[in-house]
Amino acid sequence: MGHDHHHSHSSADAEIRAKALEALLVEKGLITTDVIDEVVRKYEEDIGPMNGARVVARAWTEPSYKKWLLEDGTAASADMGYTGKEGAKIVVLENTAEVHNVVVCTLCSCYPWPLLGLPPNWYKSYAYRSRVVREPRKVLSEFGLELGEDIEVRVWDSNSEIRYLVLPEQPAGTSDLSAGELTELVTRDSMIGVARL
Amino acid sequence: MGHDHHHSHSSADAEIRAKALEALLVEKGLITTDVIDEVVRKYEEDIGPMNGARVVARAWTEPSYKKWLLEDGTAASADMGYTGKEGAKIVVLENTAEVHNVVVCTLCSCYPWPLLGLPPNWYKSYAYRSRVVREPRKVLSEFGLELGEDIEVRVWDSNSEIRYLVLPEQPAGTSDLSAGELTELVTRDSMIGVARL
């Protein structure tokens, strides 16, 4: 049986209802077309996991920045220009050989927008939200990540106003790379904690 | 917004699927048409709340039977011929001026079939199952039953193999009536505990 297919048969109807709402809001002057266009463009192009990747790569290459990032994720992210909605308080969690962090929002979909953009569907799925707090190892193995029992798994339920970013371990053999090159290695999933690099 | 309407739009499809299942089972000799007909007839005509009402009326008019019924509901019910599926162990709960009992099955729909027949939809509804354990007084007030705070409300979650029947209080001014006449006064709802007589 399919899961989380979210009744795609109603998607055509959703499109109609969205058009109706937009028409009403524009007619009433509550929003303008270009605001909608520009917000969509920003989250499609500018505000996404590439931001978090730049933060991670800088932390890997600048020990003082890493220290700052772990102590005050909000300020260290703001230093790169990453501020705004869903980023009032950013906490960065360091993965190590002994500790693996993974983030979820069981009640909804809380996610550090300034650093990762809007969350992927699986992060918002009922399966992920219900399961990862109870059986994180089994969930991670579905992502292809098998963790030994000697590694402590820390699950973070992002339920209130704090937003979490995982700082993945720098892959072995990459110490010669520049921050720009390292940025390319950092995946969204590694910053949520469902992958290691 | 409608609640518990249970997608009646799919009812036509359910009828088709039921026909398909019946055709397969009959063709394979797993069931016969008359078994289905007769089971339906029994629960539509013979096995229903009139059985419980007879038990209650007898308990009101025969003190020794009432004592037996409260001590061994299974045997006292069997004495009236009420045995069978979902009646392996029947426990009868006496309502008094100080105590009000109400029965639910939060996990499913457990119900004393031999005495009450098959449960009504509201008993199986998500609203009743979810709410009556948490806010019984509010739920009972939706049934029109307002209970003072001096009355202890006992909620019975019929979760395993015990089946519960509520013995309502005999209404005032009915002590002259015969058991047959009293039977007419006893409602299904009073034996579940969502009404008093």
Place this chain on the structure above:
Amino acid sequence: MNSIHDMGGMHGFGKIPYEENEPVFHAPWEGRVYAMAMYTPKGVPGGFRYMIEKMEPATYLASSYYEKWMHARTQGLIESGDISQAELDEKIAYFRENAEARPPVVNDPERVAKALKAMYKTLPPDPAQPDPPKFKVGDAIRAKNMHPIGHTRLPRYCRGKQGVVDFVYDYWWVDDTPPAGEEHAIEPLYRIKFEAQTLWGEEAEPNQVLYIDMFESYLEV
């Protein structure tokens, strides 16, 4: 399992949908599904109720009561190999295209007599008694905080909560899914009394208690 069926204490389901003079079955197919579910002499692998609990939560909520029963009976027969999905699909397609068609009629009074006997038969309530009950009336106990993936009769809203043994029933087969390869265990069954405040905290209504039955393995001191 902690599926949507375990809804005691949930919010959001609205008012009680009461229907005056409700019929036993709201459509003929409901009664026929009831009869097929209860009188087809085949067990449902893993259990009838567990089959329903394993439905996807959205499907569970959107399905009517007898649709769930039909699902359990049908899926059970598929899993036991008594019918195949293909022959079922074929039959469904046939009845979809032939609105006036009816299932074949085969009668057998002997089987009716057998069914009626089963209808009134009370199952043995008192299986062999292995060990004496661990707890007695008045004992303070705690319902275990357990989260089995299998079928269980211990609802979430009671888990981890303190109650008191109110009555000790006979021994019963434990309904929970047994470990692979094992039979259902036989255990004492207890009636446990909880104060509403224990279950619901400050939001509890006044002067309320809850009784619920628990197998011995659900309990700890």
Place this chain on the structure above:
Amino acid sequence: MNSIHDMGGMHGFGKIPYEENEPVFHAPWEGRVYAMAMYTPKGVPGGFRYMIEKMEPATYLASSYYEKWMHARTQGLIESGDISQAELDEKIAYFRENAEARPPVVNDPERVAKALKAMYKTLPPDPAQPDPPKFKVGDAIRAKNMHPIGHTRLPRYCRGKQGVVDFVYDYWWVDDTPPAGEEHAIEPLYRIKFEAQTLWGEEAEPNQVLYIDMFESYLEV
């Protein structure tokens, strides 16, 4: 509220639905709903998330993510009186009958500039501090067993469970629905650490802990 959205620990939702190279929005309407939800300068009465949580559970589960957002935004504007159900229905009927029709286009660069400013604006994280925190790092606490009908950020799976204060954050506005007529309270926020065994009993996976943030009013000794 204990609605279906509070699904941490539930079974039955199947495997994680992973999509390779997933787009930010799966259809243009999703992005437009996102923008309308976030940049229409009107609050949602009772709160955006609470509006979603109050959806009937079957509807919640059957609705996609941005359908839920559209519901909250639309219902919020209806309840605040900014739009009426009748004019909405009329518009829906119009677009249903005119598949090629598009909403009117009105542009205003000044409003775009304002929206972009809001997009990057970080809300003040540290409201006025009324009382010193009651708890400190290392304190053993218990999450209250509370079941408010209003919005809360304390999920069911943590309630009544013992944990330890791991970190004390600044003060925050409590997200929970305040008592009628009152403003949101300001409280210290704590990071609480739970052992997986405390949450899930014997079914817990080995070597796992859970961190979750809790307002002071969620905690008791």
